[in-house]
Structure formats: structure tokens, C-alpha cells
Amino acid sequence: MKKLLRWLMALAVAMVAFVGVAAQPVHATDDSLAKIKAKGTLVMGTSPDYAPYEFLVNKNGKNQVVGIDVEIAKKIASDLGVKLVVKQMDFDSLLVGLETHKVDMVLSAMTPTSARKQSVDFSQIYYTASQDIIVNKADAKLYKNAESFVGKKVGAQTGSMQADLVKQKMTDSKLLGLTKVTDLILALKSHKVEGVVAEHPVAQAYVDHDKQLAIVKSGWTLDPESNGQAIGFAKGSDTLVAAANKSINEIKKQGLIKSYTKTACDYMTKNTANTSMFHYWKFFAKGVEYTLLITAVSVVFGVLIGTLMALMRLGKNKILHTIAVAYIEFVRGTPLMIQVMFVYFGIGLFVDVPALTAGIIAVSLNSAAYVAEIIRSGIDSIPTGQTEAARSLGLSTRQTMTSVVLPQAIRNIWPALGNEFISLIKESSIVSIIGVTDLIYQLKVVQTATYKGVAPIFVAMVIYFVLTFTLSKILGHFERKMQHD
Amino acid sequence: MTKPLIQINHLVKKFGDNVVLNDITETINQGDVIVVIGASGGGKSTFLRSLNLLNQPTSGEIEFEGTNLVGLSEKELDKVREKMGMVFQQFNLFPNMTVLENIKLAPMKVKNQDDAAATKKAHELLTQVGLDDKADAYPTSLSGGQMQRVAIARALAMEPDVMLFDEPTSALDPEMVGEVLKVMQDLAKSGMTMVIVTHEMGFAREAADQVWFMDQGVIAEKGEPEQIFTAPKHDRTKDFLSKVLAQ
Ligand SMILES: Nc1ncnc2c1ncn2[C@@H]1O[C@H](COP(=O)(O)OP(=O)(O)OP(=O)(O)O)[C@@H](O)[C@H]1O
């Protein structure tokens, strides 16, 4: 009887606990605003390649995100009495950023489509722009409106509402999707596409800065619900959304968007006053700094972890061997890009890793798998007689490895290791997708800032070549030195 | 006067189903020079490598200076191997080190000798094998005979109690065999305990205290060189010797 009672008690306790846990999310919706106020910062995620909404300017040698969306975000932050923090990301990564709480809100000229509404909450619409099609000025006479593009290729930003519009309204045109507007403009100029669909202010900005471009009106009349721009929030942030809506109401009532647009355009003219690549050397320098930093740190950790993995794989311990094999095969069997996103967004769910750290971790872990295989092949290439001779002299397993086998193995694999280091310089560029300001990222920043497509690419290409060529010369020097021994 | 240095009891070694050493019980005394002969594949190398446990025996005991080595940990074995020098058919010098560094490595790493002491000892040993002028050369620049003499010096640097040789002259051009055998001959005269696997019958005759004929995993016949070479008892010994000496 007593036993039964105890049982029932335990059951009751468990049920109360369960209900408590289950009820938690309901409570959580209410504290989204309170949380922001408590931490004192409001983090805005944006993809700053969409002037005049969001773009980068160089202020005292530092990248700064400015634009209409940033002005709106500032207003919301000051209404809440908190500090605004701007985080840069690829447009495609923004919603993931919300879900994983890397950012509190997304302002990136984003349209609240029904597909997006399923995974995030939106504020009311704060701005509605008409859609334009950017064309080469020489061809401007050929096109009257969107219907003139039958059978032609048209470009739009991947994942954007413009891409959806092309799919829905320009069924007889082919869509080319690229992540960056700057790349789309390049595609236009090289006749990969005949038109680029963009919002009016964006199209106007490009045409103002490039005499070879012209605007064709799309002629679409669009439902503001599917055309306007709104602020994205994580699901269930009702209180925060309400606060944002209040600020947007004020912005509308006071007609603030106009002054925000003016501020943005002032930045743009200042930004593009001097578009020579030399003027932007600091951007490139910063890119080189980050690219080298990521590569150097990743080489060190890659070699350390890689050596450990190689030894584990070659060792007698079955468990360690299996771990090493699984690790190596898994990392080599998945793309670096996904690994970078996984570390940043996936691990980021549990601990907040800054983008740079996440990038370095991902690239290091990736490199380690390749280095492990190189080192293993190097160790395998040393005849067993070397090990036997060392062991017969009384050297321990460890001494044999460090004094006899590894020095010879490294000499054998030096060229392969060198290749790995060189390719690391190039492959580390993938971290730009999570907003790490490496050379590729900075290249895009300069493209956006200067409205020049090719020149920054050329500069970045030359820089990459100088980096890899110098490294390969240095490695060659060491290789020759080792061979002389 | 003679006391056992290595006592082998019921040594068995199998590779899978292949019984390579089949219940060997033998004694090697302090100062003995034992030459092991036999046909290819008879298990000579396996036997030699069992003595310092480069090969783990399947069963049986190897007692060295009173301790059974079978079942010792790798760490304990490292201590034992210091005292058992080994010379290989393929020399196995470390190609990334100079001759001097090859010799100094183990004394410095294992015995924690300081550089000066190790260098001094290395030069003495190089003089002993007639190669002091090659101290700073890399192994690849040496002839086979020179490499093998360095390998002997390297093993001696640990001041071992026994030296094991596995066909030390088989990889050499004929004109270089003599210089290596000479070094081994001197070593034998100095009282070093040696176990030598070789096909050099002339050397066996001159230097060995005992010749062991190994066949199908056992020591089929053993005796003083005079007896083995002039009056072998076993048919298989006769057969083997007639083939080898005919060459
Ligand atoms: N690591 C190994 N794995 C499997 N079998 C082996 C191994 N080492 C030796 N053997 C086998 O053991 C037998 C004896 O080999 P061992 O090398 O001891 O002979 P040997 O008398 O030294 O011959 P040789 O004169 O050719 O050197 C051979 O049948 C060989 O195939």
C-alpha cells in the first residue's frame, strides 16, 4: 500500500514537472522584449549589398553598415532605449540567423512572403517600392516593360522576392539567380543576362553611378503585402514585434523614410566620390589580414589535430582508431561550406561563437582531416626497418615516432602539406558567407561601394596570387633545405 | 665460468597456422659466439627477432639475465632492448641524420648522456670500425660495407651485453663482405656475446664457438664448427651444407 502511494506521488511530481516544461514556450513569447531590454542591445542582421537600404562605407578605415534599414533600426533601438548592433551576413543566411538567435531582427529589404512567414514573424510593412529592371543603356530602347523580356535571361538575387516575381510573372524568361546584386550587374554588363530585377531605389542607385546602365519600369502593379518590406523576428516574439510596429507607425506618421533616404544617398555620394581601387586599399588590406589570420591559425591547428588523428588512426587502440577514421571520412565527405555554416549556426545554438572564431574552427577541423591523411601516408612510407632499428636501440614508441619516423615522414610529405596550406588560403574564402571580413568578403564590399564590378575582382585575384605564390616560394625554400640535409 | 645469458624455453612462434618456431629450448652463455645457419624460410630471422621481442612469441619463455621477457610491458622491454644490440641485413641507418647523429641518438635519448660524452664515445666507436673520417657524412653517401659498419657502431654505442646479427653481409657486394666480417671478428675476440645468422661459412668456421643448424622451426643440429662442417650427423645438415659449399 505504501509502495503504491509512493508510486502515485512520484507520478504526480513527474506530471507537474512535465507540464511545467511544456508550458515554458508560452511564457517565453512574452519575454522577447524584456530580454532585449535586459541585455541592453538589439542585434540587427543584414546583408549590406543593397544600397540604399544597406551598404558599407569606410569610416576612418573601418567598415560601417549604413542605409535606410539601418536608420529604421536605430530608431527602434532608441525607442526601446537599447544599443543597436549590426551583424553582417549573406542574405540566404539571415533567416537561419534569426532561428539560431544570432540576431534579434532582420532588416534587409525583406519582403514578408507567406513562405517566410512560416518560419519567422514579421512587423508591419515599413516601405513599399516599385520594381524596376536594370538594363544596359545601349539596349534600353528594346524593352518597354517586363513583358519585353520574352525568351531572354533575367537576373535576380537568390532567395529574394524579385526572384519569385520573375518565376511568377516572367514565365517566358529564364532566371539567373546570384547572391549579390553586384554580381548580377556584372552578369548584365557581360550579357549573361539582359535585365536585372531590383527595387526602384536600388536600381536608381546603380543607374546613377554607372552611365552604361538604364532603368526599364516593370509595369507590375503589386499587392503591397507581397511587395513591401518588413522586419523579421524569431517566431513567437509578439511583444518585440509590437514594439517595432509602434516605432514604424511613428516613422510613417512623421514621414521619416524620406530623411532616411536622404541620409543614405549622402553616404552613397561620399562613398563613390573616389572609386579608384587605390582609395580602397584599406578594405583589401583588412581582407588580406583576415585571410592570412584564418589560414595561419588553421594551419597550426590543422597540423596539430591532423597529426593526432593520423596517430590515432595508425595506433593499436580500436576505439581511437574508429574515432579517427569516422572523423576523417566524415569531414572529407562533406563540403567545407556546410561545415562552416554548421559550426556557426549549429554549435551557435548552444554557445555563442563569433563568426571569425566559427570560421577558424571550421577551417581548422576541415584541414585537420586532410592533413591527417597526408601524415598517415607519410608515416606509412617509412620502411618498418627504421622503426625496428630504433626500437632495438631501446627507443620508446614515442621517441621512435618523434625522433625517427616523423622527421622523415615530414620530409616526404612536405610538398603535399605545402599544397594543402596553399589551397587553405584559397578555400578559407568560404567563411565570407557567415560575414567574416576576409578577402572575398571585402572584394564584395568594394564592389558594392564603388559600383565597379571587375576592378575589385582583378585586385583580389592579384592579391590571392601574390599570397599563394609567395607561400609556395617559401615552402620550396624549406623543401630544398631539407633535401640538402 | 660459463653462465647463461639467454635461456630459451619452449619457444613457439606461429604466424596464423604457420608454425615457424616449433618448441625451441636452448641456452646462450656469456661470451658465446653462436652462428645460426639454415635454408631460407627456416625461421632464422624469426628466431633472432624473438630474442629481443621484436617478434612476440606465441608461447614459451625468453630469459635474459634472469628475467623472463615474455609478458613484459613495452616500457620494460625498452630497458631490455638497450642491452641487446641488433644489426640488420638492410642496415636501417636513419637517412635524415649524419653518421655521428645516428650513433649518438640512442645514448642521448635513452641513456640521457650529454652531447659531449656521446660524441666522444661515437668517435671512439667510429675509429674502432675504421670510419672516423665519415662522422659528418650522411648514410646515402656511404657504400654498403661502410653503412653496415656504422650500424654496428650504432648498436655498440649502447654498450649492449649481446649483439644480434641478421645476415649482416647478405646485402653487400662481395668485395665489401670482408671489411664487415673483420669488424665482427674483432668484436668476437673482445669477448662480446654474439648470435649471428649468416651464410658466410668461412666466417662461421673461424669465429663461432657453436654452429646451430636451423631447419623447419627447430635447431636440428648443433655443435662446434669443426664437427658440423666436417662430420654433420643429420641428413638435412649434410644436404644443406653440400648445397651451400658447392656454390
Ligand atoms: N611477419 C610475418 N608474417 C607472416 N609470416 C611470416 C612473417 N615473418 C616471417 N614469416 C614466415 O615465417 C617463415 C620463416 O621466416 P624467416 O624470415 O624467419 O626465415 P629465415 O630463415 O630468416 O629465411 P631467410 O634466409 O630467407 O631470411 C617464413 O615462412 C615466412 O613466410
Ligand SMILES: [Mg+2]
Ligand atoms: Mg631471414
